[in-house]
Each structure stands twice: as structure tokens, then as C-alpha cells.
Amino acid sequence: MDVAISATLAANEEVARRRRAGQRILNLAFGEAGLPVHPALRDALHQAAGSNGYGEVAGSRALRTAAAGYWTRRGILADPGLVVCGPGSKPLLYGILLALGGDIVLPRPSWVSYAAQAELAGVRPIMVPPPPGEGGAPDPGGVEAAVTAARAEGRTVRSLLLTLPDNPTGRLARPETVRRLAELARELDLIIISDEIYRDLVHDPAAAFLSPAEVAPERTVVTTGLSKSLALGGWRIGVARLPTPGLHRRLVAVASEIWSSPTAPVQHAAAYAFGEPPELVRRIAESRRLHGIVARAVAARFAKAGARVPPPQGGFYLYPEIDGFPGPEELAATLLDRYGIAVLPGTAFGDSPTAPRVRVATSLLYGETDEQRLAALHAADPLRLPWIAAGLEHLEEALARL
Incomplete structure (x- = not known):
């Protein structure tokens, strides 16, 4: 390859x-956030600098609990037992593709690594443009037609990805679009992957934001990290909220063979960050x-x-x-x-x-x-x-x- x-x-x-x-x-x-590390995060990392043992593959209990709390405060059902932490949301996304298998529907345009990771995982991306004026979510009508056509050719299509808000366009999909995609995911038996790493950087805090995990929690994976909201790109830490025990088991198995466990001191600082201190x-x-x-x-x-x-x-x-x-x-x-x-x-x-x-x-x-x-x-x-x-x-x- x-x-x-x-x-x-x-x-x-x-x-x-x-x-x-x-x-x-x-x-x-x-696309680096371009800001210094907050002193409180440096202190949290320093406190855990002596942690050098392998931890749980899924991540520490403290970080998984903090991440679940972060999502719960945003109206997303999250169980710490169904959270997986990794060395950045990017490896987590690749692990999720490996755990799911099957082809994936992506918005066109979409972040450079989505299609590349799909090809590395041995699956084919299906690119669908967004509705006019939107970004980060494929047009629902186009998704239905593309999945139907791909399956008629004998392809296995298992997932659909959204980025809320979007890289590269900087746009945010409308709640109506997200809601319809969640309905389609049920109708077409698709898992939704919602990359929400920019969620806390929507410019207008009052803007209408809808995560598919609020509409279809039973079939939505949510990923996020701290590289954008807190400018910690070099620390490499991410978290994923899984909808089912089965997918959680498969992702943990993948993680065990790729990264073993996230970096222990960074997990300590990330648990502090996801707790959202003032x-x-x-x-x-x-x-x-x-x-x-x-x-x-x-x-x-x-x-x-x-x-x-x-x-x-x-x-x-x-x-x-x-x-x-x-x-x-x-x-x-x-x-x-x-x-x-x-x-x-x-x-x-x-x-x-x-x-x-x-x-x-x-x-x-x-x-x-x-x-x-x-x-x-x-x-x-x-x-x-x-x-x-x-x-x-x-x-x-x-x-x-x-």
C-alpha cells in the first residue's frame, strides 16, 4: 500500500x-490551536510525572468518569464503563474503524485523515457533499441514495461520520440535518461516529448544537480530546463514548494491540481538564x-x-x-x-x-x-x-x- x-x-x-x-x-x-498550556494543567501533569506503570487499556477510572461527566453535562448519556481513552482522538478514530469494519460514509469535503484511515483499515469511504451552506455532515438524501447503491453492488456499509463543527469548512451542521441522519442511521442500520473535538469552540455559545448521541444514543460513537479546546496537541489524549458493550470490547481489543494504554501522567491531567474546573x-x-x-x-x-x-x-x-x-x-x-x-x-x-x-x-x-x-x-x-x-x-x- x-x-x-x-x-x-x-x-x-x-x-x-x-x-x-x-x-x-x-x-x-x-490546524494547531496556537495557544500556551494553562498553568493549572502543567501542575496537574507535574503531579503525576512519577506514574510510569502500564494502566488499564481503556484508560484510568478517573479519566473515564470525568469524560462521562463532561458528556452528561451536555445532554449525552455516557457510562464510564463504555468510555475508551487513547493517545489522541486520531488513533481512537482509526481503532473504531477497525472495530466496526465495513465501508463508511463521509462528508465531502472532510478532514484529511478520515478517508486515509478508512483505506488503511481496508474499507472504502463513500463521499457525500453536505447540504448547501452546511459542513461536517453529509446530505441525508445523498446518504440514503449512496448507501442503497453501494449495498446493491454487494458492499458492506456500516458507519457514517459527522464532524461538529467542521474541519475544513468551519461550518456547523443544522440540528435538522443531524436529526434526519440519526433517523437514517436507524433505518439503514448504521453506526454514527460523531467527531466533536471542536464542540467547545463554536463561536456563538448560544448557537443551536445537536449531537447525534442526543437523538440516537444507542448507535452513536462520540470522540473528543483536548488538542483543540485547550491547545494540548502535543500531549496526545482523546476519549471515545461507545454506545454498546460489544463495540466497547472490540475497540479495547484493538487498543490493546496498538497502544496498550494511554500515557499515565497525561491521563491524570486530562481527568482534571474534563472535570471542567472554573x-x-x-x-x-x-x-x-x-x-x-x-x-x-x-x-x-x-x-x-x-x-x-x-x-x-x-x-x-x-x-x-x-x-x-x-x-x-x-x-x-x-x-x-x-x-x-x-x-x-x-x-x-x-x-x-x-x-x-x-x-x-x-x-x-x-x-x-x-x-x-x-x-x-x-x-x-x-x-x-x-x-x-x-x-x-x-x-x-x-x-x-x-
């Missing part, structure tokens, strides 16, 4: 290479505000240049389309080679090779140092900070010339 490095990681390494060569690059390609709730609220302000500012620069760009609703992504290019690869290459702006082409997310759309990640605009990033987090108007203003000016000038 010919496996390529993940597009996001490859882009980040290319940016680093060009910067070492002296080029000025505005990195809008890598200082971390405040940090997430501050992060959510910053992500929204900067993402909207970047979207405004693209719109000013004539791009079609759906307003971002969550996380730190947007997905503009710019006419005048034969496809996304050419658009992304032009932005990087001529103007020093790194983005990812829509083809990395399974989008059409003729649609000039790119994924823009805005969170590395916050600064190069922890001091700058904290200043951005706490500023009344982060757009006025010199380093953020300079990045936005670089982008606006490039788009005007483009």
Missing part, C-alpha cells in the same frame, strides 16, 4: 523548510472568543478580494473559493510560491480537483511566542496587536495582487 504523509503535517514541514531557507511564510495551513472553563471561553474574532477577520479579507467564503462558525478554519484557477492545487501553489501564504488545497479533503477551494487555518496568527499568544488571548481587540495586524496585512496585500 502506497501511503503518503498526512497533508496537514506535510504542509507544516514544508513551511518550516522554507522558513529555514529564509523565506517569509504566513502559515495558514496547519479556570479551564474561562480559558476555553477566552480561546473561543479569540478564534472567532481572528477567523472572521481572515474571512473578511478573502471576501473583500472577491472570494466566496461561508462565514466560519466554529474552530479556526474557513474554506474560501477563488475563481480564476483551474483547481485548488494551482490556487494553493500560487499563494505559497508567489505570495508566501501556505494553505491546503481542497483536494486534500476529498473535494473536487476542479473546484478552486482551499482550507485556511487561522490560529497560528496569534504569535510566535507564548507571550504574544497570551497577549492575543487577553487583548480587548487582538486584531490591533502588531504581529496579528502584520499577518492580516500580508494576507490582504497578497489577495489584492492575486
Whole structure:
């Protein structure tokens, strides 16, 4: 099997290479949360630094209980005995695909690793576009037709994936769409995988958010982690809520052969985080505000240049389309080679090779140092900070010339 490095990681390494060569690059390609670790989390990790024994494959009781409490406070039924923890939600998603088997329905576009992981697991992705104006959830009508056609060809289709809110589009599926997909999952006997790692970063806290686990808890897997909401990408910790004992047993068996058990000190800190102490709730609220302000500012620069760009609703992504290019690869290459702006082409997310759309990640605009990033987090108007203003000016000038 010919496996390529993940597009996001490859882009980040290319940016680093060009910067070492002296080029000025505005990195809008890598989806890292771009904020420092909260001191309370550093303290929690330090307290458990001496924990060096293998733990339970499914994760510590403290972390599983804290994760179940996190979901319960959001209206999702969760039993600690049906929670599995892993070294990031990304390995958990791959483990879930292995445990489920069968082909999977994905939104088009969708995060770069979903389709790649499906192929690594020996199953085929079925890509279905979202309803107009939405992202992260395939159109229900398209799902029904695609699953019916695939099964008529003799294929086994077992699952359907949603990302709420979405990477790459930054959009949030409407509750009506989620509800209809939950109904379809029952009708078509599908397991829903709901990747909700950006859930706490929906820009408007009052926005209507519906998890399929609220509608069809008996057939919904929910995954999340701390890499986005608390900017702990390097700590590698994730949790999954399983709907049935059978799927839980299969995932634990897979985990036992791949990662044995999550890192013990990080589990201790993660249990503290999922308990949602006030200082971390405040940090997430501050992060959510910053992500929204900067993402909207970047979207405004693209719109000013004539791009079609759906307003971002969550996380730190947007997905503009710019006419005048034969496809996304050419658009992304032009932005990087001529103007020093790194983005990812829509083809990395399974989008059409003729649609000039790119994924823009805005969170590395916050600064190069922890001091700058904290200043951005706490500023009344982060757009006025010199380093953020300079990045936005670089982008606006490039788009005007483009």
C-alpha cells in the first residue's frame, strides 16, 4: 500500500523548510490551536510525572468518569464503563474503524485523515457533499441514495461520520440535518461516529448544537480530546463514548494491540481538564472568543478580494473559493510560491480537483511566542496587536495582487 504523509503535517514541514531557507511564510495551513498550556494543567501533569506503570487499556477510572461527566453535562448519556481513552482522538478514530469494519460514509469535503484511515483499515469511504451552506455532515438524501447503491453492488456499509463543527469548512451542521441522519442511521442500520473535538469552540455559545448521541444514543460513537479546546496537541489524549458493550470490547481489543494504554501522567491531567474546573472553563471561553474574532477577520479579507467564503462558525478554519484557477492545487501553489501564504488545497479533503477551494487555518496568527499568544488571548481587540495586524496585512496585500 502506497501511503503518503498526512497533508496537514506535510504542509507544516514544508513551511518550516522554507522558513529555514529564509523565506517569509504566513502559515495558514496547519490546524494547531496556537495557544500556551494553562498553568493549572502543567501542575496537574507535574503531579503525576512519577506514574510510569502500564494502566488499564481503556484508560484510568478517573479519566473515564470525568469524560462521562463532561458528556452528561451536555445532554449525552455516557457510562464510564463504555468510555475508551487513547493517545489522541486520531488513533481512537482509526481503532473504531477497525472495530466496526465495513465501508463508511463521509462528508465531502472532510478532514484529511478520515478517508486515509478508512483505506488503511481496508474499507472504502463513500463521499457525500453536505447540504448547501452546511459542513461536517453529509446530505441525508445523498446518504440514503449512496448507501442503497453501494449495498446493491454487494458492499458492506456500516458507519457514517459527522464532524461538529467542521474541519475544513468551519461550518456547523443544522440540528435538522443531524436529526434526519440519526433517523437514517436507524433505518439503514448504521453506526454514527460523531467527531466533536471542536464542540467547545463554536463561536456563538448560544448557537443551536445537536449531537447525534442526543437523538440516537444507542448507535452513536462520540470522540473528543483536548488538542483543540485547550491547545494540548502535543500531549496526545482523546476519549471515545461507545454506545454498546460489544463495540466497547472490540475497540479495547484493538487498543490493546496498538497502544496498550494511554500515557499515565497525561491521563491524570486530562481527568482534571474534563472535570471542567472554573479556570479551564474561562480559558476555553477566552480561546473561543479569540478564534472567532481572528477567523472572521481572515474571512473578511478573502471576501473583500472577491472570494466566496461561508462565514466560519466554529474552530479556526474557513474554506474560501477563488475563481480564476483551474483547481485548488494551482490556487494553493500560487499563494505559497508567489505570495508566501501556505494553505491546503481542497483536494486534500476529498473535494473536487476542479473546484478552486482551499482550507485556511487561522490560529497560528496569534504569535510566535507564548507571550504574544497570551497577549492575543487577553487583548480587548487582538486584531490591533502588531504581529496579528502584520499577518492580516500580508494576507490582504497578497489577495489584492492575486
